[in-house]
Amino acid sequence: MKPFVQKNLSTPIMSRYTMITSRKNKKIVDITKLLQRKHRQRQQRFVVQGLDIIMTALNKNLAPINALYCYEEFKNDTSEVILQRLHSAGADLIEVSDHVMQSLSWRDEPEGIIVTFHLYDTSLGTLSDRLSNQKGLIFILDHLQDPGNVGTLIRTADGIGAEAIILIEPSVDPFDPKTLAASAGSLFNIPLARTGNVEELFQNISSEVSIIGTDAQKGTIIWESENLSGPTALVLGNEAQGISTETVKYINDWIRLPMPGNTESLNVGVAGGTLAYFWLMAQHK
Numbered sequence: 001m002k003p004f005v006q007k008n009l010s011t012p013i014m015s016r017y018t019m020i021t022s023r024k025n026k027k028i029v030d031i032t033k034l035l036q037r038k039h040r041q042r043q044q045r046f047v048v049q050g051l052d053i054i055m056t057a058l059n060k061n062l063a064p065i066n067a068l069y070c071y072e073e074f075k076n077d078t079s080e081v082i083l084q085r086l087h088s089a090g091a092d093l094i095e096v097s098d099h100v101m102q103s104l105s106w107r108d109e110p111e112g113i114i115v116t117f118h119l120y121d122t123s124l125g126t127l128s129d130r131l132s133n134q135k136g137l138i139f140i141l142d143h144l145q146d147p148g149n150v151g152t153l154i155r156t157a158d159g160i161g162a163e164a165i166i167l168i169e170p171s172v173d174p175f176d177p178k179t180l181a182a183s184a185g186s187l188f189n190i191p192l193a194r195t196g197n198v199e200e201l202f203q204n205i206s207s208e209v210s211i212i213g214t215d216a217q218k219g220t221i222i223w224e225s226e227n228l229s230g231p232t233a234l235v236l237g238n239e240a241q242g243i244s245t246e247t248v249k250y251i252n253d254w255i256r257l258p259m260p261g262n263t264e265s266l267n268v269g270v271a272g273g274t275l276a277y278f279w280l281m282a283q284h285k
Contacts, residue, residue, distance in 0.1 A: 056185035073112025151182020219254025
């Protein structure tokens with residue numbers, strides 16, 4: 001049932017809606033399901049928590065569907081303005097009770113608002129022009145499975161001004177709530193595509209681009225590499241298996257980070273960020 005809107009439009013927007021108090025309400029059940037990838041695909045929407053991430057999505061003109069808020073948790077100096085903006089962007093505003101919001105929340109410190117947005121196209125074709133005219137850095141994540149790693153790398157790519165990030169599937173879903181949280185909203189700032197067709201991916205990359213693989217055991221030590229200036233595709237492999245056999249044949253060069261200590265390798269999110277900043281420094285030499 002759609003929340004009732006009072007006739008008096010001068011009433012603050014947060015007090016105009018009837019409250020959902022049951023976790024068994026169909027809207028609540030459907031939104032809870034969005035924590036699972038299969039239901040995000042079925043419903044063609046994803047769920048966002050965290051006001052900064054929600055505002056980033058709105059600033060990038062993503063289309064909101066529902067905005068669930070808890071009056072007591074979300075009431076602050078800017079809440080009316082934020083809800084009005086969501087409403088103007090097409091969101092169905094739904095007030096929920098505290099215990100319903102708690103059941104929906106996956107954050108340690110929920111801010112009293114959760115928004116669902118329409119999924120958008122992340123097929124490889126959306127990057128075809130960008131790949132054929134690449135001038136900077138792109139990230140290629142080969143079968144990564146950890147949401148935290150992928151979110152961290154998306155945030156890093158955004159931070160250094162990378163042109164795009166590509167996930168070779170099967171991989172973690174970039175719209176997973178944990179990925180979104182780790183990306184701190186950067187998912188909405190950087191072009192991203194997903195593909196399971198490795199051959200098609202590398203056929204789309206310009207021949208002028210250096211395709212560089214990373215491996216803890218082989219390749220040139222990062223600061224000795226002479227192939228980091230100019231257009232580059234940085235390939236980062238699966239957390240356990242590394243770069244797949246199918247992808248290896250497209251690698252032009254290998255680089256590595258030296259490990260003079262006791263550990264053999266770094267977490268892929270940390271390693272990818274370190275390598276990317278070496279690339280960025282190489283552009284300014």
